[in-house]
Amino acid sequence: MSERLTNEAVVERAIGSLRRQGALAEVFLRESASTSVEVKDAAIENVLVHGERGIGIRVIDSQRMGFAFTSDLSISGIEECVGGAQAMSAVTEADPDLRIASGATDQAELAIHEGIGERTVEERAEAAFAAERAARAVDRRVIGFRKTSFFDGETTTILATTSGTHGSYSESWSGLSTSVIASEGEERQIGYHGHASRKRAEIDAESIGRFAAAVAIGKLGAVSFATQRLPIVLEPHEAMSLLGAISPLFSAENVLKGKSLFAGKVGQAVASPKVTIVDDARRPGGLRSAPFDGEGTTTRRQTLVSGGELRGYLTSLKTATKVGAEPTGNARRGSYSGPSRIGPSNLYVEAGTEDATAMVHGLDRALRITSLLNLHTIDPISGEFSLGAAGDYLERGERKYAVQGITIAGNLLGLLTAISGVGSDLTFGGGGIGSPTLVISELSVGGT
Numbered sequence: 001m002s003e004r005l006t007n008e009a010v011v012e013r014a015i016g017s018l019r020r021q022g023a024l025a026e027v028f029l030r031e032s033a034s035t036s037v038e039v040k041d042a043a044i045e046n047v048l049v050h051g052e053r054g055i056g057i058r059v060i061d062s063q064r065m066g067f068a069f070t071s072d073l074s075i076s077g078i079e080e081c082v083g084g085a086q087a088m089s090a091v092t093e094a095d096p097d098l099r100i101a102s103g104a105t106d107q108a109e110l111a112i113h114e115g116i117g118e119r120t121v122e123e124r125a126e127a128a129f130a131a132e133r134a135a136r137a138v139d140r141r142v143i144g145f146r147k148t149s150f151f152d153g154e155t156t157t158i159l160a161t162t163s164g165t166h167g168s169y170s171e172s173w174s175g176l177s178t179s180v181i182a183s184e185g186e187e188r189q190i191g192y193h194g195h196a197s198r199k200r201a202e203i204d205a206e207s208i209g210r211f212a213a214a215v216a217i218g219k220l221g222a223v224s225f226a227t228q229r230l231p232i233v234l235e236p237h238e239a240m241s242l243l244g245a246i247s248p249l250f251s252a253e254n255v256l257k258g259k260s261l262f263a264g265k266v267g268q269a270v271a272s273p274k275v276t277i278v279d280d281a282r283r284p285g286g287l288r289s290a291p292f293d294g295e296g297t298t299t300r301r302q303t304l305v306s307g308g309e310l311r312g313y314l315t316s317l318k319t320a321t322k323v324g325a326e327p328t329g330n331a332r333r334g335s336y337s338g339p340s341r342i343g344p345s346n347l348y349v350e351a352g353t354e355d356a357t358a359m360v361h362g363l364d365r366a367l368r369i370t371s372l373l374n375l376h377t378i379d380p381i382s383g384e385f386s387l388g389a390a391g392d393y394l395e396r397g398e399r400k401y402a403v404q405g406i407t408i409a410g411n412l413l414g415l416l417t418a419i420s421g422v423g424s425d426l427t428f429g430g431g432g433i434g435s436p437t438l439v440i441s442e443l444s445v446g447g448t
Helices: 009-019 075-089 121-138 204-218 236-250 252-256 317-323 356-361 410-417
Strands: 022-041 044-059 064-070 142-161 167-184 187-197 229-234 277-280 299-308 348-351 363-372 386-397 396-412 421-422 439-446
Touching: 009 022, 009 044, 009 075, 009 142, 009 356, 022 121, 044 121, 044 204, 064 075, 121 142, 121 167, 121 204, 167 204, 167 363, 187 386, 204 396, 229 236, 236 348, 236 363, 252 317, 317 410, 363 396, 386 410, 410 421
Parallel strands: 229 363
Antiparallel strands: 022 044, 022 142, 044 064, 142 167, 167 187, 229 439, 277 299, 277 348, 363 386, 386 396, 396 439, 421 439
16 A cells, blocks of 8 residues: 655645646645534434545646546546646636736634544534533423534645645634424424534533524414515524625626626625625634635735725636736635635624614614525526515514514615614624624515
8 A cells, every 4th residue: 555645745746747747737635524413302313424635636728727636645646637637628718817826825823723632422412412401491392403413623725836826724613503493382493503613612502502492482473474664673693694695796707797786886885884794714713714715815804895885896816807806815615626616705794883782672663584585596686586584573672473474575785775773793603604783774574
C-alpha cells in the first residue's frame, strides 16, 4: 500500500504537475469529517458519520475551462485528475471572462476553528436528550418528537493556483435541532427550532427544546382569519427565512442572466431607508466566515443595501469582470467535487435602534408570522409572491389567538420598502443568516 500523502503534499504534487505543463490552473482540496446523532423520545435512533477527502482541479487553456475531481489522492490518482481537467479544457467553449486567482490569500484569524475534541456518541446524544427533557417540561401537551439531532464536524480547506495563490484554513461547528409534537384533543402541531455555532458552549440544548415546544403549543387552537390588510411582524427567525429566500437576487450571475429583480438597480432605492443589508465573511465566529473563497479571493465585508439603496452585488472573479466591479470573494464551494457558485457568507439585516418589544407593542393590531411556506415560489424577476403562512393575531403586542390557513401576498420591492420598524435584536441562525425583528407597515393577508 502506498504511503498516504499529507494534504499539503497532495496540493503541491498537483500544482507542480500543472506548472511543468505550463497550465493556468487551480487546485482545491477539502478534507472533512462530521457526526450526527439522531434521537427520538429518549432513545438513540441513528448515528451518521460522514467523511470526505479529495481535490478538484480547474484548468483554463485558451480561455476554455476544464474541471475534474478525485478522491484518489495517490500519486497516480492526482496525475489522472490533472490529465482529466486538461482534456476537458480542450473540448469546452471559450469564455473570455474566465479568471484564476493570483497573489497571496488573507490568513486572518476569524475564530472559526475551536475543534470538536473526542466527543463520544453518548455525549452527543445527551445534548439531544436534554433538549427533549426541556421541551416536555414546558407543557403536558408536548407528547413526542419527530426527531432531535446533535451534529458537529471539522473541515480543512487548501487552495493553490499556478499563478502563485496559496492559502489554507480549518473550521469546526456544532449544532442541535429538534421537532416537537404538541397535541390537544384530536389536534397535533409541530414546532421546530435549532441552532449552530462555532463554539460548543453556545449550543443551549434546554433553550432550543423550550423554544420548539413553545412554537408547537402556540399553534394549537389556531383559527381562520378574515382577508384583510394589516401590519406584519417578522421576528428574527422568520425574517431570516425571508432574507435567505431573496439572497440569490444579490448574485451577479443571476443579475447577468436577467433572473434578479435587482438587475440594473444599483444606486436606486429597493427597500425602506431603515434597511441596511450586509454580507460579512469576516465576521469573527460567523458560521459562513472564511479568509478566502472557493477561487482564492480574499473575502470581505460588503454592504449590499445601505439605507434602502442598492449598493452592489455578490461576485466571483468571472462575474466581477462582466459587471465591471471588484470580486467580492463570494465564489462559495460546498465540496471539492464541483466548481464554485456565487453565494452569500454571513448575510444579515443590520440591527436598528428600536427595542423590538416596544416596537411591536406600539401597533394597535398586527399579525405576527410564525411560519412561512413555499418561499421558493417567489418570482425572482417580478418579485411577486403568494405564500402560505400561519401566525398570531396581536393587539398592542399582546397575543390574542393563533391563526392558520392564510396566505400573504404582494411584491418583494413593495414589502422591502414597507418595512417601518427594525429592532435592535439582531439574531443569527444556523445557516449564517441573521436579522432583527422587522415590522412591515401593511401587507395583504388572505383568509376566509
